[in-house]
Amino acid sequence: MVRIVRIAVAQCGPIQASEDRRTVVLRLLDLMEQACRNKCDIVVFPELALTTFFPRYYEEERSAMNHWFEQGMPNPSVQPLFDYAKQHSTGFYLGYGEHTSKGHHFNTSILVDQQGVICGKYRKVHLPGDSEYNPHKRWQHLEKRYFQPGNLGFPVWRTMGGLMGMCICNDRRWPETFRVMGLQGVELVMLGYNTPTLNSLGNSESADLRMMQHHICMQAGAYQNSCWVVGAAKAGSEDGFELMAGSCIVSPSGEIVARANTNGDELIMHECDLDLCNFYKQTIFDFAAHRRIEHYQKISSQIGVEPPSE
Numbered sequence: 027m028v029r030i031v032r033i034a035v036a037q038c039g040p041i042q043a044s045e046d047r048r049t050v051v052l053r054l055l056d057l058m059e060q061a062c063r064n065k066c067d068i069v070v071f072p073e074l075a076l077t078t079f080f081p082r083y084y085e086e087e088r089s090a091m092n093h094w095f096e097q098g099m100p101n102p103s104v105q106p107l108f109d110y111a112k113q114h115s116t117g118f119y120l121g122y123g124e125h126t127s128k129g130h131h132f133n134t135s136i137l138v139d140q141q142g143v144i145c146g147k148y149r150k151v152h153l154p155g156d157s158e159y160n161p162h163k164r165w166q167h168l169e170k171r172y173f174q175p176g177n178l179g180f181p182v183w184r185t186m187g188g189l190m191g192m193c194i195c196n197d198r199r200w201p202e203t204f205r206v207m208g209l210q211g212v213e214l215v216m217l218g219y220n221t222p223t224l225n226s227l228g229n230s231e232s233a234d235l236r237m238m239q240h241h242i243c244m245q246a247g248a249y250q251n252s253c254w255v256v257g258a259a260k261a262g263s264e265d266g267f268e269l270m271a272g273s274c275i276v277s278p279s280g281e282i283v284a285r286a287n288t289n290g291d292e293l294i295m296h297e298c299d300l301d302l303c304n305f306y307k308q309t310i311f312d313f314a315a316h317r318r319i320e321h322y323q324k325i326s327s328q329i330g331v332e333p334p335s336e
């Protein structure tokens with residue numbers, strides 16, 4: 027039996043700090059309706075898809091940021107997305123700031139199935155940026171101030187016809203993210219991102235170079251683990267802060283098969299044949315046949331670089 031998952035990537039244009047959840051959810055619903063009209067099975071929304079990218083703003087008092095977080099999921103503001111998913115049998119991936127009942131804060135994504143039920147939760151592991159105000163940056167990136175590192179690992183869920191995984195933004199730059207899911211046989215990895223178009227430290231990285239780095243990470247993750255990788259941007263100018271677009275769908279061969287070409291709300295789609303994963307999983311990346319774990323200890327026992335002594 028052919029296993030096709032029709033994926034829609036719902037790239038979002040900017041969300042300004044003044045926009046309320048209701049307005050944002052209406053935009054997301056509009057994208058979901060487009061996906062549904064095109065008979066898509068799953069819609070992938072960006073990281074922190076309900077708000078502006080708030081970690082760019084410094085607050086001395088961390089609790090002053092609580093209004094950017096969701097205390098329950100679903101909650102009344104996002105319920106229309108869940109209702110729509112159930113009525114139209116469309117699953118979705120959604121990124122948001124999570125404030126738990128125990129007072130912890132995470133940069134989270136959920137996977138909602140075609141019955142409108144949360145079937146997976148992921149909390150961002152690789153938090154970039156600073157925990158304190160950084161005077162050397164042209165703008166702040168304070169994820170380490172406002173979020174705890176994810177504590178759920180990189181699970182893979184058997185749902186919606188395949189083996190599904192999630193990660194968030196900066197996670198895509200770390201090969202370990204994909205490999206841990208690859209070792210669970212993942213067939214489709216969904217991710218949302220908010221990536222500044224330029225480097226906040228003002229170095230010479232061009233926007234094109236940063237776009238290339240973004241794509242190369244997703245392409246390598248897909249190829250080396252023989253899975254589909256799907257990335258949804260929040261793009262454009264958020265209150266004067268530029269975020270890159272470049273949402274795309276990458277096949278298990280590492281090729282980009284669909285790519286957004288605007289900086290705004292835009293849907294891209296592809297019929298992902300999950301059985302295309304089998305070829306590389308059974309040949310060049312047959313892990314059971316070729317991995318040499320006796321040489322990989324440093325990967326899970328060492329964090330920073332330790333050069334040999336002189």
Ligand code: CDV
Nearest residue numbers: 154167195196220221222
């Ligand atoms: N939201 C992010 O995780 N952004 C990072 C930036 C700061 C480099 C990213 O990897 O795109």
